[in-house]
Structure formats: structure tokens, C-alpha cells
Amino acid sequence: MSAIDDLPPLREVIRAHGLSAQKSLGQNFLLDLNLTARIARGSGPLEGATVVEVGPGPGGLTRALLALGARKVIAIERDHRCIAALNEIAAAYPGRLEIIEGDALKVDVRPHLDGAEARVVANLPYNVGTQLLVGWLSTDPWPPWFSSLTLMFQREVAERIVAGPDSKAYGRLAVLTGWRAQARILFDVAPSAFVPPPKVTSSVIHVVPRAEPVPCALRDLERVTEAAFGQRRKMLRQSLKSLGVDPLALLSETGIDETARAEEIDVAGFLALANAFGRARGGGTGDAAGA
Numbered sequence: 201m202s203a204i205d206d207l208p209p210l211r212e213v214i215r216a217h218g219l220s221a222q223k224s225l226g227q228n229f230l231l232d233l234n235l236t237a238r239i240a241r242g243s244g245p246l247e248g249a250t251v252v253e254v255g256p257g258p259g260g261l262t263r264a265l266l267a268l269g270a271r272k273v274i275a276i277e278r279d280h281r282c283i284a285a286l287n288e289i290a291a292a293y294p295g296r297l298e299i300i301e302g303d304a305l306k307v308d309v310r311p312h313l314d315g316a317e318a319r320v321v322a323n324l325p326y327n328v329g330t331q332l333l334v335g336w337l338s339t340d341p342w343p344p345w346f347s348s349l350t351l352m353f354q355r356e357v358a359e360r361i362v363a364g365p366d367s368k369a370y371g372r373l374a375v376l377t378g379w380r381a382q383a384r385i386l387f388d389v390a391p392s393a394f395v396p397p398p399k400v401t402s403s404v405i406h407v408v409p410r411a412e413p414v415p416c417a418l419r420d421l422e423r424v425t426e427a428a429f430g431q432r433r434k435m436l437r438q439s440l441k442s443l444g445v446d447p448l449a450l451l452s453e454t455g456i457d458e459t460a461r462a463e464e465i466d467v468a469g470f471l472a473l474a475n476a477f478g479r480a481r482g483g484g485t486g487d488a489a490g491a
């Protein structure tokens with residue numbers, strides 16, 4: 201019998217610990233252990249893996265990760281009410297679940313990894329999910345401490361993460377993601393799978409960091425994509441004026457048509473523009489730290 205069989209059903213855990221879902225904490229719980237196992241498996245084989253889970257809540261996904269063989273799960277949960285429920289799981293899997301009570305936006309998980317390669321697997325709170333992803337993709341130095349990110353987002357946000365040029369969903373998030381990683385949608389999850397059900401469909405995405413992304417200063421890429429997508433209907437010769445350098449010089453240096461709009465420029469084009477902007481404003485290129 202595996203340890204998962206010794207734990208009470210999740211509905212009982214939620215009742216016993218008074219874990220009524222709170223909207224302010226983005227709480228939509230997954231109680232179907234087949235689904236949580238599918239999400240866990242989406243991150244790849246778990247035998248021997250170290251996993252960082254953000255927002256374990258009552259622990260449905262945490263249980264799946266451990267039952268499928270993760271060597272260690274480091275779970276960061278902000279809601280104090282969930283800690284007792286998570287301690288029960290920790291007791292069922294001795295030495296394999298470390299619980300950190302805190303805000304994942306503020307916790308530096310690196311000292312907890314003991315140098316092990318780790319992956320992130322999470323059903324993220326929708327209100328801070330994008331902010332967490334941007335933080336992970338902005339990690340310095342690069343390559344980052346994680347080998348992959350397997351994350352649940354609202355479908356609309358997942359589409360903005362994986363989008364390519366010439367689509368409505370393509371924007372700053374897709375350019376940042378495409379620069380540093382390869383991302384794809386694994387599968388959709390219907391609202392009815394959650395308690396309480398959200399209004400929209402969700403998607404699980406899988407993000408794998410690139411070993412050697414094109415050198416670029418993060419801040420320059422941010423500035424250029426902010427200017428370009430901030431006025432996405434305008435031609436770049438107009439929208440890039442807000443950068444305070446000659447937009448025509450940037451566009452001619454990078455061989456990009458001055459009448460093009462942000463949506464038409466691929467990730468390589470934005471990286472070329474960001475590096476040209478870095479040189480024009482007198483900064484260095486290849487300054488991946490984004491200083």
C-alpha cells in the first residue's frame with residue numbers, strides 16, 4: 201500500500217481544517233487525484249526529482265508529486281490554515297516534504313535546494329501567477345536554478361505565454377518567454393475540476409529554459425517591448441519614439457521595416473532591437489543581468 205492510501209480524502213481534509221476557499225488568495229482547489237497525477241506527470245518522470253511547489257493548499261498536487269516518486273517536494277504556502285493539513289502529508293512521507301510558510305513572491309528557494317536540480321510544478325494562484333512566471337524568467341544568473349516549470353494558468357494567460365507573432369495574444373509576456381525558454385500548452389482543465397469552479401477554462405503549460413539565450417540586457421528588452429506593445433496599433437517608427445533615441449536608426453540598424461507593427465516582429469527581432477537600443481543609450485550589450 202502506498203502512503204497516499206493512508207491519507208484521508210481531500211474533501212475530508214478541507215472540512216477538518218476549515219479550508220474554505222478564499223478568493224483573495226486565488227484559491228481554487230483540485231480534489232481529483234487522477235488530474236493532479238496528470239499534472240505532476242506533465243513535468244516528466246518524477247523518480248528522484250526535487251520539486252518546488254507554489255501554493256500547495258490542502259495538498260492534492262503535493263500528494264501526487266510524492267506518490268509518483270519525487271525525492272523531495274519543497275512547498276511554499278501563504279495560507280497558515282493549510283499548514284496543519286500539509287504537515288499530515290509530511291508525516292506520511294518522512295523527510296520528503298519541506299513546508300515553507302510564506303509569500304512565494306518573497307521567498308528565495310535557492311538555499312533550500314542544497315544544489316540539487318529542481319523543477320517547479322504548481323497550480324498557481326491566478327492573482328500572482330504571471331508575476332511569479334516573470335520573476336522566474338528574469339532570474340539572474342542564467343541558466344536558472346530550475347530545469348522546467350509546469351504551471352496551471354487561466355487559458356487566456358497560457359495563450360499569451362506561448363503565443364507567436366501575428367496573433368492577438370502575442371505581446372511582452374510571449375517575447376520574454378520566447379527569449380529565455382520554450383513553452384507549450386500541455387492540456388486544458390475545465391472549470392468543473394476545481395473547488396470552487398473558476399469562471400474560465402485553465403491550461404497546464406510546460407516551460408523549459410534555453411541553455412544559451414541570445415545575450416541581451418533584460419531591462420533593454422523590457423523597455424523596447426513596453427514601447428512597441430504599449431502602442432501596438434502604431435508603426436514601430438512611431439511607437440519606439442518613447443524610448444528617447446532615434447527609432448529610425450534602431451530600425452535601419454536591425455533591418456526591420458519602419459512601417460512594421462509590434463505584432464509582426466518575432467523574438468529575434470525584438471532582441472536585435474533591444475541590443476541596438478542598449479548601444480544607442482550607451483549601455484553594453486549582452487548584459488543579461490538587466491542592469
Ligand SMILES: C[S@@+](CC[C@H](N)C(=O)[O-])C[C@H]1O[C@@H](n2cnc3c(N)ncnc32)[C@H](O)[C@@H]1O
Binds near residue numbers: 227256259277304
Ligand atoms: C489555485 S490554489 C491551488 C491549491 C492546490 N495546489 C491545488 O491544486 O488544489 C493556489 C494556492 O496558492 C496559495 N497562495 C496564494 N498566494 C500565494 C503566495 N503569494 N505565495 C504562496 N502561496 C500562495 C493559496 O493559498 C492556494 O493554496
